[in-house]
Amino acid sequence: MEEGTSNSPSYSCRTEDDYGVMQWHVREDCEVRQILDRIADKWSLLVISLLDRQTLRFTQLKQEIDGISQRMLTTTLRHLERDGLVRRTVHPVVPPRVDYALTPLGATLHTTIQALVDWTEHHQPEIAAARAAYDAAAAQSAP
Amino acid sequence: MEEGTSNSPSYSCRTEDDYGVMQWHVREDCEVRQILDRIADKWSLLVISLLDRQTLRFTQLKQEIDGISQRMLTTTLRHLERDGLVRRTVHPVVPPRVDYALTPLGATLHTTIQALVDWTEHHQPEIAAARAAYDAAAAQSAP
DNA sequence: CAGAATCCTGTCGGATACTG
DNA sequence: CAGTATCCGACAGGATTCTG
Numbered sequence: 001m002e003e004g005t006s007n008s009p010s011y012s013c014r015t016e017d018d019y020g021v022m023q024w025h026v027r028e029d030c031e032v033r034q035i036l037d038r039i040a041d042k043w044s045l046l047v048i049s050l051l052d053r054q055t056l057r058f059t060q061l062k063q064e065i066d067g068i069s070q071r072m073l074t075t076t077l078r079h080l081e082r083d084g085l086v087r088r089t090v091h092p093v094v095p096p097r098v099d100y101a102l103t104p105l106g107a108t109l110h111t112t113i114q115a116l117v118d119w120t121e122h123h124q125p126e127i128a129a130a131r132a133a134y135d136a137a138a139a140q141s142a143p
Numbered sequence: 144m145e146e147g148t149s150n151s152p153s154y155s156c157r158t159e160d161d162y163g164v165m166q167w168h169v170r171e172d173c174e175v176r177q178i179l180d181r182i183a184d185k186w187s188l189l190v191i192s193l194l195d196r197q198t199l200r201f202t203q204l205k206q207e208i209d210g211i212s213q214r215m216l217t218t219t220l221r222h223l224e225r226d227g228l229v230r231r232t233v234h235p236v237v238p239p240r241v242d243y244a245l246t247p248l249g250a251t252l253h254t255t256i257q258a259l260v261d262w263t264e265h266h267q268p269e270i271a272a273a274r275a276a277y278d279a280a281a282a283q284s285a286p
Numbered sequence: 287c288a289g290a291a292t293c294c295t296g297t298c299g300g301a302t303a304c305t306g
Numbered sequence: 307c308a309g310t311a312t313c314c315g316a317c318a319g320g321a322t323t324c325t326g
Contacts, residue, residue: 032188034270036188083273113259116258119178124178130227134225
């Protein structure tokens with residue numbers, strides 16, 4: 001596989017620095033970043049959302065998630081499985097049948113994520129307004 | 144500017160589909176994705192974390208965040224400012240002084256984000272164990 | 287000091303074709 | 307059905323240089 005199974009994190013997370021009192025933020029981020037990368041990539045959040053309701057098969061997921069390629073669905077599911085958030089169950093029948101479900105750990109993550117989703121829906125008008133104001137001001141100064 | 148000021152979202156968010164009961168997940172994600180992209184990019188979370196404690200200047204942020212380029216600090220701050228999460232204050236002095244602070248909206252986002260950070264720190268051992276188990280099993284079947 | 291502009295690279299992710 | 311294997315374009319983002 002060309003990607004996804006690498007053990008090296010995407011970000012440097014250097015810890016050899018010692019010149020600032022708040023540098024711990026950077027180190028804290030080393031752990032946060034890994035899970036954040038998991039939930040924040042293009043499709044993981046959708047998958048977790050869907051699986052929170054029910055167990056789904058590969059093809060069902062592909063149909064529910066509009067626009068995903070089977071390549072990205074596969075890698076997304078592998079990532080989630082590796083992190084213990086999703087359980088993959090292969091039924092030894094022909095044609096093959098593979099079920100995906102959230103693990104208990106994955107369910108707790110979904111709960112936490114939901115808070116973020118709620119925040120977004122709640123404050124979306126404010127963000128839209130802020131963007132409109134910003135863009136208007138930018139258009140003003142650069143006509 | 145080559146990037147960052149584009150109004151088009153990074154993801155397609157197609158809404159013309161109507162073949163599934165759960166397709167709303169995809170539409171819901173259209174709003175979620177935008178704020179998720181904001182907090183999940185490489186540096187925004189760090190910036191929000193730092194500014195939650197105090198107002199900081201550009202150079203202070205650059206020093207606190209180990210490894211960031213001034214290019215990415217600038218674009219990150221512009222994004223956060225555009226979304227109304229960070230307030231940029233220019234003091235008309237020479238040499239120039241620019242302060243960055245969280246807006247009230249940004250502060251509420253930080254609170255929500257903190258729940259995710261806490262989840263991560265709390266469950267990090269489980270994730271690490273799951274990864275180790277997965278990698279061990281993978282090494283087993285592919286020697 | 288606080289950036290803007292330019293160049294260049296690695297990586298993400300889509301399209302396609304092939305299997306058990 | 308549920309993947310794997312390749313190829314390849316787009317874009318995020320680092321290094322560097324230049325200003326008000």
